Amino acid sequence: MSAAVLWFRRDLRLGDHPALLAAAGEGPVVALFVLDDALRRPSGAPRIAFLYRTLRALDEQLREHGGALTVRYGQPENVVPAVARECGATSVHVSADFAPYGAARDERVARALGGTPLVRTGSPYAVAPGRVTKGDGTPFKVYTAFYRVWAARGWRAPAASRPGDVTWRALAGTGIPEDPRLPPGLTLPAAGEAAALAAWRSFRRGRLDGYASERDRPDLDTTSRLSPYLKFGSIHPRTILAGLGPGDSAFRREIAWREFYAAVLHFWPDSAREYFQPAMAAMPYATGKAADEAFAAWAAGRTGYPIVDAGLRQLLAEGWMHNRVRMIVASFLVKDLHIEWTHGARHFMRHLVDGDLASNQHGWQWTAGTGTDAAPYFRIFNPVTQGRKFDPDGAYIRRYVPELAGVRGREIHEPWRRPEGLPDGYPERIADHAKERSESLANYQALRDRS
Numbered sequence: 001m002s003a004a005v006l007w008f009r010r011d012l013r014l015g016d017h018p019a020l021l022a023a024a025g026e027g028p029v030v031a032l033f034v035l036d037d038a039l040r041r042p043s044g045a046p047r048i049a050f051l052y053r054t055l056r057a058l059d060e061q062l063r064e065h066g067g068a069l070t071v072r073y074g075q076p077e078n079v080v081p082a083v084a085r086e087c088g089a090t091s092v093h094v095s096a097d098f099a100p101y102g103a104a105r106d107e108r109v110a111r112a113l114g115g116t117p118l119v120r121t122g123s124p125y126a127v128a129p130g131r132v133t134k135g136d137g138t139p140f141k142v143y144t145a146f147y148r149v150w151a152a153r154g155w156r157a158p159a160a161s162r163p164g165d166v167t168w169r170a171l172a173g174t175g176i177p178e179d180p181r182l183p184p185g186l187t188l189p190a191a192g193e194a195a196a197l198a199a200w201r202s203f204r205r206g207r208l209d210g211y212a213s214e215r216d217r218p219d220l221d222t223t224s225r226l227s228p229y230l231k232f233g234s235i236h237p238r239t240i241l242a243g244l245g246p247g248d249s250a251f252r253r254e255i256a257w258r259e260f261y262a263a264v265l266h267f268w269p270d271s272a273r274e275y276f277q278p279a280m281a282a283m284p285y286a287t288g289k290a291a292d293e294a295f296a297a298w299a300a301g302r303t304g305y306p307i308v309d310a311g312l313r314q315l316l317a318e319g320w321m322h323n324r325v326r327m328i329v330a331s332f333l334v335k336d337l338h339i340e341w342t343h344g345a346r347h348f349m350r351h352l353v354d355g356d357l358a359s360n361q362h363g364w365q366w367t368a369g370t371g372t373d374a375a376p377y378f379r380i381f382n383p384v385t386q387g388r389k390f391d392p393d394g395a396y397i398r399r400y401v402p403e404l405a406g407v408r409g410r411e412i413h414e415p416w417r418r419p420e421g422l423p424d425g426y427p428e429r430i431a432d433h434a435k436e437r438s439e440s441l442a443n444y445q446a447l448r449d450r451s
Ligand SMILES: Cc1cc2nc3c(=O)[nH]c(=O)nc-3n(C[C@H](O)[C@H](O)[C@H](O)COP(=O)(O)OP(=O)(O)OC[C@H]3O[C@@H](n4cnc5c(N)ncnc54)[C@H](O)[C@@H]3O)c2cc1C
Pocket: 215, 223, 224, 225, 226, 227, 228, 230, 231, 254, 255, 256, 257, 258, 259, 261, 321, 322, 323, 324, 326, 327, 330, 348, 352, 354, 355, 356, 357, 359, 360, 361, 363, 364, 367
């Protein structure tokens, strides 16, 4: 008996799944996942482990409904047509991918499938990238204008996909690999659709009301922590948006940032690697041994600036970092250490469980003053005042920087001022913020004078 193939990618769930509905409409469904080295290679162990755990959770869900996940290894343009032939597929169903690699891969697979159609239904976004444009059809470069049109356009209600009603078929496969070796002490969130839904419900019950006023406070941990689940599609943003009320616009706006950056990357695929504002590529950046050493100190969370170090150590410990602190550490790398944003973006992509090309590269470009929006280069985060403002008692710093755990009160933000000196083991500052800030501003002015 023939079947339809549902090729899972960034939609690792069974609920609210339009492509699953479309596949099930044709008959029995083969649930396929392809282990593709082109995507595995740039991912660090934390994201790979989280992916494998998400796949295991999906496989268990399928087994509860009499199916199983068929996992194959290789290039999708070879694997997908082979699976389609094996089960006599009438078509292959996917949620559309709009990122540069995914879109090109899907074109190759569609060609390789020959007469078997690759059917794209839905996407990882509430509104598919490309749909929200200015009146003349050109893309938005500024978030606020994008948001207005995106919010007015609206989105569909969650799809009622019912996995229990589907006849699942499984083929032989390689199985889901063992987790890679993880750095000692790393803690990852629970994976899978049930965990995503539980995280969403717990956020909505407990923290959503205070989100607008407290979202910038890393010490309070008040954000949703949904980013790893959104990354792999364990929950669809539509499910989240459907649960928001009119008073939840601060949270809706953050979901929209993810949609905005996906749209920007769709229209400007080169912006994953290249400067969104090309003129900014001419900024002078530090290179050589001293810059390498500064980068290594930054990456290890040993810059001597407590909030910066806490953030980078949170990244190593959890594969995640609070958004405010992502901005602080990114600004510090680019504007205090004068190191190009691409190096920081690569470090983030290796360690983040939620590492997402669109949000990460554009989050970096925004902070570096090279990206969308009028985020001006001369907005330079002061790591001391940012720490005082957003981690007032230093609780966040103490959580991740044990050398500073015994430092009481607000002097934790400037431990070099303590009469008794730095606590044992905590590094001297690797840069003087006031001096480096002036240098960055002078470089920027020189660039403007030249252009
Ligand atoms: C330098 C830098 C790099 C970043 N890299 C990534 C990345 O690789 N992957 C990623 O998902 N986010 C990235 N972000 C955005 C943001 O930091 C995270 O989405 C957020 O911290 C995730 O935590 P949360 O789920 O608790 O967020 P919440 O505050 O609860 O927000 C809910 C959701 O909205 C979306 N969102 C919120 N803020 C942003 C934003 N500024 N840009 C895009 N989407 C947003 C995310 O999907 C998030 O899960 C980056 C930001 C910066 C400044």
